[in-house]
Amino acid sequence: MRQAIIGIPCDNKMIGLLPFHAVGDKYVAAAAGGAGGVPILIPSMGDASHREALLDLVDGVLLPGSPSNIEPHHYQGEPSRPGNPVDPARDATTLPLIPQLIERGIPVLGICRGFQEMNVALGGELFQYVHEEPGYRDHREPEAEDMALKYAPAHLVHFPEGGQFRHWLGLAEYKVNSLHGQGVRRLGPSLRAEALSEDGLVEAFSVPGSKSFAFAVQWHPEWLFAENPVSMALFKAFGEACLARRAQRSR
DSSP: OOOOEEEEEOOOEEEETEEEEEHHHHHHHHHIIIIIHHHHEEEOOOOGHHHHHHHHHHHHHEEEEOSSSSGGGGTTTTOOOOOOOOOOHHHHHHHHHHHHHHHHOEEEEEHHHHHHHHHOOOEEEEEEEEEGTOOOOOOOOOSOHHHHHHHHHHHEEEOOOOOOHHHHHHHHEEEEOOOOEEEEEEEOEEEEEEEEEETSEEEEEEOTOOOEEEEESSOOOTTTTOOOOHHHHHHHHHHHHHHHHHHHHOO
């Protein structure tokens, strides 16, 4: 097979009266069309016995966004307020998986919740309500039924000199969408900020010590990815790393 296998962990959620493993179509489309891989969905079962087989199967992992949030006890945060959407099965699946992906040099790309998962799994902490923190803007999406409005560019992010976005595109800043209530309080010690919003919130990071591609963004590059040069640069770099991993394993 000439295409890389890209695993995408599912949400564990109720649809009607029954539990489902589900992933948004836009992430699947971006893994295929943006990164050029063959997407496979990873059920969020929290089963450690499956992890070794999964690590042997995939050439990369895309950690997608979700309506749910990481349970705060994973980063010593205060208990969630009533009604805060959580997904303990996904936490139990992705948080132990991420350090192993890094250790093995399996490419990983985190988006929104996936960005927050990578930060927590690698020793960071989160704000549960960024808009309540002094000095930070409201990063939540507008209350609208129009998806184009929800995902419209909302604020600038700055790409530090020497970072990956500067290398990929030569840009110092870019306007991104914003659909998150939580954010980075403290970046994990092994991580490097790759984008900062105008209020100083970390919006992207990399793992400089990783053996392969390890990157995460707080915004949603998967939305209309083919029309966005920053999104395409990100997915192209991820896809190339996944393909290199597959070629290495095929020798």
